[in-house]
Amino acid sequence: MREILCFGDSNTYGLIPGTENRFDRNTRWTGILDKHLYAKGYRIIEEGLCGRTTRFDDRTREGRNGTKMLPVLLETHKPIDRVILMLGTNDCKFCYHPSAALIGSGVEMLIKQIRNVDETIKILLISPIHLGEEVWKQEFDPEFDKASIEISKQLKDVYQTIARKYGCDFLAASDVAAPSREDQEHMDAANHKKLARLIQEAMEADDYQEAIA
Helix, strand or coil: CEEEEEEECHHHHCECCCCCCECCCCCCHHHHHHHHHHHHCEEEEEEECCCCECCCCCCCCCCCEHHHHHHHHHHHCCCCCEEEEECCCHHHCHHHCCCHHHHHHHHHHHHHHHHHHCCCCEEEEEECCCCCCCCCCCCCCCCCCHHHHHHHHHHHHHHHHHHHHHCCEEEEHHHCCCCCCCCCCCCCHHHHHHHHHHHHHHHHHHHHHHHHC
């Protein structure tokens, strides 16, 4: 059985938009992926956490800095065949004084941590969905501002460049999925399904290429 670690934030955790609740396993993209790939010899390890960043410490919640947690999880779940890495949305909060390049540097730190543990681990880097145009409003999430939205839209190009640099596979969640109207930040059930399908197709294509190589 090949182990796949899915390391991300609330959109990997499966937060239901506009609530503090979580989608069930059959609805969140990690669970859908597990259902389709288990028979093919994969087991999905879900490690999504609300508020997680690539490299920043949250002043109000402990354990949100991805670079402080990932090495522990890599050891906890060893051996790991692949890491699916999707972070960056929370880094767009104005309190972190972000830029797309700065967020990208956090992604690079995470990739290096994975490679330091085991250079043979495959990495699928996924740039996150865009933030909704009204996410900054009081009724949604005022930890973001209007600049946060534009930064979220720049992450695809930054992450794709990083993926090429480190030889990672790459997908853009924003190519198929979008935030819900309910909170302008999190995927609804339909978008979880779209993202799961995108990842599944990419992994199956990678397996096919390996088989004929």
